[in-house]
Amino acid sequence: MNITNDRFKIVRAEHEGRVVFYLQGDIDEDAIFNQIANETGEVIINWKGVTSINSCGVRNWVNFIKTMSDRTIYYIECPPLIVKQMNMIPSFLGTATVYSVYVPYVCDNCDAEKLVLVTAEKFGSVEETIQCDQCQSPQMELDGHPKHYFTFGRAK
């Protein structure tokens, strides 16, 4: 584990022979990603644990990912706050391929929220409404326009 500051850390793990870097906490001007660059070969970035990212954190990541342009990189389990960055700042993605993202749903009836993990082959056909786990209403809606949410896919 590499602690870059008290608000952000990177955890390296291996799954079935593949190296995954789990980013956890708040990414801001103090976040450092050099540990990832030291890894040779394919890089998988798991974004699920990122709780916030500010504009200087975005800049740090974009500057870092530019230095990795010759590497094979996958983004997995991107929460909505990271998807937003990929949509707003195309260079946030760099040369990476997005393997999976969380899609936010909100219940029209009880306001419950739910994140559903969607893999790349379903980016173009995500369901706009699902059933709410809490109140069983069939009107749990995707929180935003699907076309807007998957803008990053068209930018590649």
Added chain:
Amino acid sequence: MFGALKKKKTLTAYGLFSKPEAAEKIVAGARHVHSSNLGAHDPLVAITEGGSERGLDFSYPWERRQEAQFVEVRSAEDRHKVLRELVGLLGTDGHSTLKDVVGTVLEELISNAIYHGLRLKNGERKFNRFEKPQLQPSEYIKVGTKVAPNGVYVSVEDSGGSLTFEDIQEAFYRCYQRGLNQIQQKDNGAGLGLYMSFDQATHLRIDVWPGKKTVVSCWINRKRVPNEDNFSFNYFERT
């Protein structure tokens, strides 16, 4: 509460826009943009036009200034503490779209106040992002929030009064064209804060008393659907 509006010809755009389309209007000179399927009949348009003409104290229905709780930010450490506390009001669950958006907007507006709003006497920015600023007794940053059932009201006021409409136009032009120079490499920030706030907030209002203070207020809807394209932007320069 608000002083007289500076007499200046302003341009209001109304219709149904996406955020990039609205940004284009702002870059072209619109200080007021109202996006709604009601078009010119959107009640917010009448408030903007009435307010601009009268120059009197006025507020939009989404503003919760009277009900908001205010805290002061006096240092970089305060910024993190205030953010944690205010975002904590929205619950302690993991990811929540509203919490993420409120956190981002608050962070960017507070950072803008610290690193762009406060200036030296010669007009240069006082702090860079790698310093741990401490405000002088004569300076202040006040952060107000009100959590309502249908959304969150946020207000950030600084004693700088240095945000110009031209700053906003430059930021939106640079960010919405999504080119290679979208991100600035300056010491005082990446230049994305206003873009990120405008892109994620439902209503954004900026009041500037040049050299005295800036008040940035916004409303964030709890749900983005079904009215994602209903939003507003208003910039008022006051004397």
